[in-house]
């Protein structure tokens with residue numbers, strides 16, 4: 001170019017580069033041929049080269065050619081001087097368009113990659129050697145690292161959870177050699193907050209100009225690991241579960257089973273895979289049962305219940321099956337899971353527990369719980385079929401005495417034997433139960449009539465009356481039975497049982513060893529009895545009792561020698577009551593001892609008062625069985641004597657033979673002790689009891705009181721009375737006859753050698769005397 005910028009020389013390379021022929025270029029200003037993108041700068045560079053005369057270092061220019069091409073050229077300006085002045089400018093241009101485009105592309109790619117790196121959701125770290133040189137925001141977030149410094153310069157192993165016991169860092173996550181391609185592994189890291197997390201690490205080695213760099217992508221896989229662990233656990237549970245587990249496909253064919261399945265049933269997986277799942281329950285049709293189960297499965301996706309499962313040997317066993325439908329992501333049933341537990345033992349235990357709960361431990365008979373259950377069933381059936389049923393309430397008579405005299409164990413043994421006998425008295429459909437104590441209850445289902453119930457009651461009594469041989473003891477026992485009938489005596493369970501109980505009570509009252517049918521009057525009598533009992537308690541508290549005295553007269557002299565104290569109850573509404581009216585109630589209410597003790601004390605006090613008034617009379621007091629059995633009887637008698645100051649010889653205690661016999665061996669020593677006090681002893685009601693005369697002579701008895709029944713029927717009994725008097729004499733005892741009402745009776749007694757008498761005649765005789773007035777109060 002010349003100084004004006006016009007082209008002086010244009011070689012073929014220029015023609016090719018710019019697409020302008022040499023002829024078109026020569027003589028024309030370069031600026032008119034090529035449009036430089038930075039035209040001013042280019043003009044300035046040219047001007048500078050002219051001015052300085054020094055070559056301009058090469059520089060890239062972007063040029064637009066006349067043909068519309070856009071080129072990058074690397075241009076160097078060489079000023080050519082002549083005679084010290086620059087005459088021409090030599091311009092060498094090299095086409096660098098391709099390289100610049102490549103550079104541009106590379107620059108753009110770099111920027112993109114950086115963008116990718118910064119915004120990646122994956123944590124990316126750059127490592128040089130072992131140390132972190134750079135990391136993206138996702139990595140900072142993943143490692144919960146607030147600042148880059150927290151990680152840059154550190155090693156990945158510094159964030160490993162695996163710490164050896166001595167605190168030294170163990171081999172951390174695997175590293176890799178430079179140029180080693182890539183490496184993938186899972187590792188458990190510890191973030192900067194001290195929390196552990198699972199990550200998948202992808203490490204790639206990148207070769208750079210100045211060395212190697214590791215490009216590490218870290219992805220949080222805690223959720224996946226958790227899922228894997230859950231799966232692993234599920235697999236372990238499946239395999240180690242004690243219950244048999246079976247999986248089926250949608251068509252209910254077995255696709256898997258666990259170890260317990262094999263252990264419980266004996267079937268190996270190979271034999272079962274592909275087999276249809278079969279369900280059965282004992283006592284039910286297999287098809288009906290399966291239909292029922294799968295219907296419920298379809299409706300609820302779940303079924304559980306008892307099934308009967310089969311072992312390989314063919315043995316059936318009770319199992320508890322829990323079936324569950326398993327659904328896929330689309331909520332379609334994909335398979336079924338069945339869990340089966342062997343409940344043989346549990347059922348056996350449950351049966352045993354149930355048996356215990358429903359049976360009496362001693363006799364193994366149904367207890368009240370089971371009885372009520374059976375009775376409600378029997379009643380329902382009787383109502384439906386309009387049939388009768390009977391309830392027999394059985395109570396042993398005086399069972400307490402067996403316990404008291406022979407001990408509880410013999411009592412228990414007796415109850416067992418009675419239970420066994422009762423069972424034999426009834427049909428299989430009937431129920432015999434023990435209610436507790438010595439009470440048994442029998443339900444006679446579907447009886448033809450009351451006579452059938454009476455028949456069973458009689459055979460029950462007959463069975464109980466047979467002697468029991470319990471070890472060395474031969475026992476004679478009786479029972480009392482009350483009967484209630486459905487529908488006559490009630491249509492509810494409680495009512496029928498209560499009425500049978502009431503009837504039994506009346507059987508007891510009527511002398512025991514018998515049976516009674518319930519009737520409505522019985523309730524009234526029971527109510528009266530209950531009233532009597534509470535009245536008696538009140539009578540004791542409010543001193544409504546008093547004594548009546550009956551004279552005992554010496555036959556030879558005609559003189560009153562003593563009196564018998566007899567209890568009376570001045571009832572506020574019913575007037576003066578004799579003991580026959582209320583003694584049974586007193587016995588039932590357990591009031592015999594306090595009432596008897598009151599009589600004793602009162603009699604002693606009265607006798608002492610009479611003695612002070614000049615009448616020395618022996619006062620006779622009746623002792624009840626309950627009093628005689630009291631351990632403190634002696635102390636009570638002594639206290640009564642001391643409190644009243646009565647001479648013991650003025651007190652006579654009357655006991656029946658039965659009371660003495662019942663007292664067993666202890667009776668003898670009690671009598672001796674009483675006798676030792678100086679008190680006189682009389683056998684009351686003589687002739688009516690056991691009359692084990694052989695024993696009588698060994699007892700310290702002073703007097704025999706001949707029962708009034710003999711005197712009342714004197715004609716037929718003269719010989720008996722004579723024998724009794726003779727016996728008394730031979731035993732060195734006095735004889736006294738009671739219930740003497742006529743002179744003939746008295747005359748006979750006198751002729752028979754009887755010592756004393758009492759009764760209407762005796763009372764009449766003393767009535768007029770001073771003593772009579774005293775006795776009348």
Ligand SMILES: Nc1nc2c(ncn2[C@@H]2O[C@H](COP(=O)(O)OP(=O)(O)OP(=O)(O)O)[C@@H](O)[C@H]2O)c(=O)[nH]1
Pocket residue numbers: 362395396397398399400401403407408409410411412415436437438508512
């Ligand atoms: N051996 C034994 N005795 C029991 C058992 N349960 C209760 N008893 C006793 O049985 C007796 C029941 O007596 P009751 O029925 O009230 O009276 P009883 O002596 O039979 O007289 P009555 O029924 O009036 O004829 C009580 O003494 C209880 O202590 C038991 O399991 N074994």
